[in-house]
Amino acid sequence: MKYDLSDIMKKAHNFYRTGKYTWSESLRKSWKMAKFSVRTKAEIAGMVDYKAADNKAFANKLRKENEGYKPAERSAYDKFTAPASAYYTNNNRGRFGSCFVGD
Incomplete structure (x- = not known):
């Protein structure tokens, strides 16, 4: 099991900078968080996807x-064979003179 030491130290520095924790407390807390995240990743990998x-x-x-x-x-009623003259006038325009008739 490998830990991201750089990330652990960054988190420890961020905890220490807040002023709420001493350096040892912040290191302990960041290590605890790293171990927890590794453990949860392992648990998630072992889960069965029941929904799928x-x-x-x-x-x-x-099927x-x-x-x-x-x-x-x-x-025979499903086959609609209306001639183009039902939609287009003599000058090849649609109803009300429009060019587009939705076909």
Whole structure:
């Protein structure tokens, strides 16, 4: 386990500069903080990401349920085949003379 000694000394100097702690107290406090951060990083690395595991299980369940799914056939009403003259006038302008008709 390696500690960032530079960071520990910087924190100790900052504690000492506040005037609340002596040099030995500030060093002790910064070392305590460094050990705590290393310990928490190790604990976090060992944690299991339950949310990701649940999401993966749910996605697999949905895939399994929808394996044989086929979309419904489209009806003749879904095919809209209006001629361009329905939107454009003789001078190739849209309704009210606009150039853009949203297509």
